[in-house]
Structures are given as C-alpha cells and as structure tokens.
Amino acid sequence: MPWRLLRFALNKKHPEPRMFTSHNKLKSSYDVVIIGAGGHGLAAAYYLATEHGIKNVCVLEKGYIGGGNTGRNTTIIRSNYLTPEGVKFYDESVRLWQDLSRDFDLNLFYANRGHFTLAHTDSALRTMRWRAEVNKHYGVASEVVGPEAVKEAAPMIDLSCAGHSPILGALYHAPGSVARHDAVAWGYGRGADRRGVEIHQQTEVLGINVQGGKVKGVNTSRGYISTNKVLCAVAGSTPRILKMVDVRTPIYIHPLQAMVSEPIKPWLDPILVSGSLHVYISQSARGELVMGASLDPYELHATRSTLDFVEGLTSHMLDMFPFLSSVKVMRQWAGMADMTPDFAPIMGKTPVEGFYLDSGWGTWGFKATPVCGKTMAHTLVNDTPHPLITGFSLDRFSNYALTGEKGAASVGH
Amino acid sequence: MKIMTCPLNGPRPVSEFFYWGEVRPMPDPDSCTDAEWADYVFNRNGAPGVKREWWCHTPSNTWFIAERDTEKDIVLKTYFYQGDA
Numbered sequence: 001m002p003w004r005l006l007r008f009a010l011n012k013k014h015p016e017p018r019m020f021t022s023h024n025k026l027k028s029s030y031d032v033v034i035i036g037a038g039g040h041g042l043a044a045a046y047y048l049a050t051e052h053g054i055k056n057v058c059v060l061e062k063g064y065i066g067g068g069n070t071g072r073n074t075t076i077i078r079s080n081y082l083t084p085e086g087v088k089f090y091d092e093s094v095r096l097w098q099d100l101s102r103d104f105d106l107n108l109f110y111a112n113r114g115h116f117t118l119a120h121t122d123s124a125l126r127t128m129r130w131r132a133e134v135n136k137h138y139g140v141a142s143e144v145v146g147p148e149a150v151k152e153a154a155p156m157i158d159l160s161c162a163g164h165s166p167i168l169g170a171l172y173h174a175p176g177s178v179a180r181h182d183a184v185a186w187g188y189g190r191g192a193d194r195r196g197v198e199i200h201q202q203t204e205v206l207g208i209n210v211q212g213g214k215v216k217g218v219n220t221s222r223g224y225i226s227t228n229k230v231l232c233a234v235a236g237s238t239p240r241i242l243k244m245v246d247v248r249t250p251i252y253i254h255p256l257q258a259m260v261s262e263p264i265k266p267w268l269d270p271i272l273v274s275g276s277l278h279v280y281i282s283q284s285a286r287g288e289l290v291m292g293a294s295l296d297p298y299e300l301h302a303t304r305s306t307l308d309f310v311e312g313l314t315s316h317m318l319d320m321f322p323f324l325s326s327v328k329v330m331r332q333w334a335g336m337a338d339m340t341p342d343f344a345p346i347m348g349k350t351p352v353e354g355f356y357l358d359s360g361w362g363t364w365g366f367k368a369t370p371v372c373g374k375t376m377a378h379t380l381v382n383d384t385p386h387p388l389i390t391g392f393s394l395d396r397f398s399n400y401a402l403t404g405e406k407g408a409a410s411v412g413h
Numbered sequence: 414m415k416i417m418t419c420p421l422n423g424p425r426p427v428s429e430f431f432y433w434g435e436v437r438p439m440p441d442p443d444s445c446t447d448a449e450w451a452d453y454v455f456n457r458n459g460a461p462g463v464k465r466e467w468w469c470h471t472p473s474n475t476w477f478i479a480e481r482d483t484e485k486d487i488v489l490k491t492y493f494y495q496g497d498a
Contacts, residue, residue, distance in 0.1 A: 239458075240460055242459070247457040249456060249459065250455040251457070252459045253459060253483075298432035301432075304486070306414065306415070308414065341455060398451045398455075
C-alpha cells in the first residue's frame, strides 16, 4: 500500500477519480431505497451490492455523507456487552472492523488500544464481573482487573479521583479500538458507488407512499421514486420518518454531546470510560483528546452544544487527570441520539410491508456499523430478519420481551 | 445557560429542573387490552413539535407543566397542572 502513495507525489494531476459519482437526476424507480447516507445506510448499500448482487439501489441523504451521528460519535469500537444477543452481535462487528481497511483499500486508522471501564463502587464492580463472564462465555476477551493495571496503562491517572470516587477496579477489554469515523462512511460509500449504487446527497425525504400496508414509493425534494423496499437508517431523524408511515415505537431523541481538546503529545494509549463520573476519553492519532459524557437530560431535536456540558465534563475529567487543567478545549458538538428503553437497537421488519428499520442506535451505533449493514442487507433481501438481529425486533415491546442492555451502556445515562 | 420559568419560583437555570416526559393519558388498566397497555408503557410520540411535558423544579420539588418546542428548543409556557391531563 505505501508504494501506491508515490503516484500522488509523482503526478502533476491528481491520479484518482473523485470519491463519489454525482448524479444529476433520480431514476423513476429502484429495487431498494435507503434513507440516510451515514455509516449504517451506506454499509447496507455496500453489502447489498457486494454480497447479494443488488445494485439498483439509491441512498438518499438530506445533508451530506456521514454528516450525522457517523461523524459525531467518539469513534470507540468494543464488544463487551451484557446480554448474549448484544455480545454476539457486537463481536461479529469487531471482527468485520478488523478487515475493513483492506476491503475498502482505504486507511480507516483502525487502532487497537484496549478499553477500560472503570468501577468506582462495589455495585459497578459486580456488574463488571457479570459482563466479563458473559463475554468470556462467548469468546470475547474481557476481564476484571485491579486499580494497579489501570495505573500501569494510564500512569497519569489519579486513582482516588480527587479523593471522592476511588477506582476499585476495571473491566478490561483488549479488543477495544478506535477508528476514523468519517472514513468509514466514505469507504462504504465509495465501495457501493463503484458497484453502481447511487448516492444522492441534499435530497430530503418528504413522504413515503404506503398503500394497503405496503410501501409503494418515496416522495423526495427532487421528485418521486417508486420502490417496494425502503430501509430507514437515519438515527436521530427516525421519529420523523416513522411519522410518515404511521408506525409507533418507543424511540425518543436526546442530544449527546462530545468535545475534543487541542492536540497534545501522545500520553494516553487506552480508551478509558467511567460510568460514575460520566466520562469517556481516548487520544486520537492527531493527539486530540476525544471526550464524551452522558446524554442531555431532556428531549431535543437539535444539535447545539452547551456550556453546561463542557463545565460538567471537564470537572469530572480533572478528577481523573488533574494535570489536564491547562489544556484547552478546541471543539464541541452534539448529535441526536435515538434512545430506546432497553438500550438495545430496533432492527428489522415493521408492520408496514417493505419498510425496514435500522434504528434505536442511541449512543452505541458507530461500533455496530459493519454488522448492521450486513444483517440489514440480508434482512432486506430475504424479507426475514438475520439470525443475529432477531432479539432486536420492534415487536419485543408489545410482547414485553425487552433486551436489558443498560448495564453495558458506556456511561450511566 | 438555558433558563426555565418555574410557576412558583420564576426564571431559574435549567439544571435545577428535572424532565419527566410528555403528558400522556393513561388507559384504564382494568379494561384496556395488552396491546393498548404495551403501547402506553413503551411507545412515545418521538417526532419533534410543541409538546406538553411534566417538569419538576428539584430544589423546591415543584411539579408543573411546560409547553415546549422540542425542535427549536424554546419553552412557550409553564403553568401548574389543572387536572385536565
């Protein structure tokens, strides 16, 4: 791969075509219409084209590629969940991640760092032992370690957390990684584009034509498309789309904020998460500290960030790493997280025939990008849910069969 | 800092308040079907718009209703519950 880069140095003109084809017009019909050109939607398009040979596919995007939660998350990839459904699903995703750079021929800066979830209370430690056992049972590397292991991996940490919430131990997950999130959307998008999938940016869905309980077409800001299959992969905009097809779900939207510091010398290799202090932190390849906290406390369909968030997060950060007090915050932002009551996604079929959902990804969607694409492509083609996602169906709520993944949410929401 | 007006204490920082979701009529648990009850327990009106919501001013434990535009992030009105919900 590195030799290939020489072409860029030696050529006067840029030696590669543009990453995406731009299409002037929508066709009048497609086999599949995917709403949302984020990681999940583009991954589904990619696997429809590569694994199922379905290329007459259109991806509609209101804004730009990867401009939603794909480009707003804190890029953490892990599979140390709590329920068997969750562990199996995310583990498959981690496996897919590892080969993705090669599949795309695009550097995703996938970096295996190791992931510590810190426990400050006995009850947190108890949940971690439980998680570690479930993980090990399904072959996922996960173990409970003592405070000394945390200190060794991150020597700058104050193990007492300013004296008020001492670290008693941690759940260590060796496969925990980070990747460059935009590149994931670009890689899937380019892969799909090259195989004939059309990606239409700046194209908003205005309505969905449902007749006799079946999808017939999609009305967009650039004209009408007829189709029998629609996949909705729009994260924080899911309730707006669901209103068009009159499907009721438990999804509610809360903003989730994050921020980065100015770039500093590399000092933090692992990813650290503290549920009690509502902090997660990792250092990017550029040296920026990427930091996030818990959800904003009330429903809001907007992506404005707040000073309250920065104040709260930095005060907890300084409990863990007092030496960061002079480091500046460079950017802050928010994404709209589509939350569910059991902290598991809602995927698969809906009461409307031909309308498929990939939603409820709340604060945990980025890591699942590859496996979501793969399982949703399978679900669309076969019209039955992929075996890995049967536990995430919408009807689990009417059957009172919730999944119960809250114990593994990265921070206590 | 965002400000919310408590009907009892006047304008206060929003961090003093607790949000308890949209005002929703509860079906009669004795006469409704399982499906209706599940719909009440789990499903929400998630689309953006002007909503009537329960809020509480936590230092004074004052519960009240706020009418809020969840897309524009504007509180339109706050008042005490009148027994009409």
